[in-house]
Amino acid sequence: MKKEDCIFCRIANGEIPSDTVYEDDCFRVILDLNPANPGHALILPKEHFADITELAEPYLSRVLALAAKIGQAQMKALGCDGFNVVQNNGEAAGQTVRHFHVHVIPRKREETEKIVTWTPHESDPAQQKKIAEAIRAAL
Numbered sequence: 770m771k772k773e774d775c776i777f778c779r780i781a782n783g784e785i786p787s788d789t790v791y792e793d794d795c796f797r798v799i800l801d802l803n804p805a806n807p808g809h810a811l812i813l814p815k816e817h818f819a820d821i822t823e824l825a826e827p828y829l830s831r832v833l834a835l836a837a838k839i840g841q842a843q844m845k846a847l848g849c850d851g852f853n854v855v856q857n858n859g860e861a862a863g864q865t866v867r868h869f870h871v872h873v874i875p876r877k878r879e880e881t882e883k884i885v886t887w888t889p890h891e892s893d894p895a896q897q898k899k900i901a902e903a904i905r906a907a908l
């Protein structure tokens with residue numbers, strides 16, 4: 770994808786204005802336009818990577834530390850008690866913008882529902898062994 774066609778490339782590089790909470794040589798962190806909670810932030814690399822499978826250095830080794838820093842700042846500034854770090858890869862996983870980004874979502878103790886939910890299923894030990902073997906072989 771060309772940089773001109775990617776909304777997050779344009780926001781990350783300052784061509785489109787945004788509510789920026791942090792910026793350095795590699796990243797811009799903005800507030801999500803449709804937040805799950807007030808303060809919901811998006812970490813955007815300034816270079817285009819579609820998803821985590823494309824993400825390269827130095828972004829790869831810096832992005833989690835930045836998520837921790839943003840979450841701590843949200844707790845201090847907004848009085849939240851925790852935060853979710855969420856990152857979607859591919860349409861099937863709910864990714865709607867194909868420019869790698871990390872969600873940092875402030876959470877209050879009184880919110881009981883989980884933001885990332887799934888239905889736990891019983892596992893079959895034989896099937897688990899087969900699946901683990903298939904994944905090991907693919908690495």
Ligand code: 5GP
Pocket residue numbers: 776787799800801802803804811856857863864865866867
């Ligand atoms: P995804 O579903 O791809 O993981 O997350 C995309 C996120 O980007 C959504 O939470 C959506 O609200 C946010 N978003 C989409 N377009 C814009 C925009 O133009 N500006 C901002 N600030 N957020 C956006």
Ligand code: ZN
Pocket residue numbers: 772775776777778779816817818867868
């Ligand atoms: Zn992009």
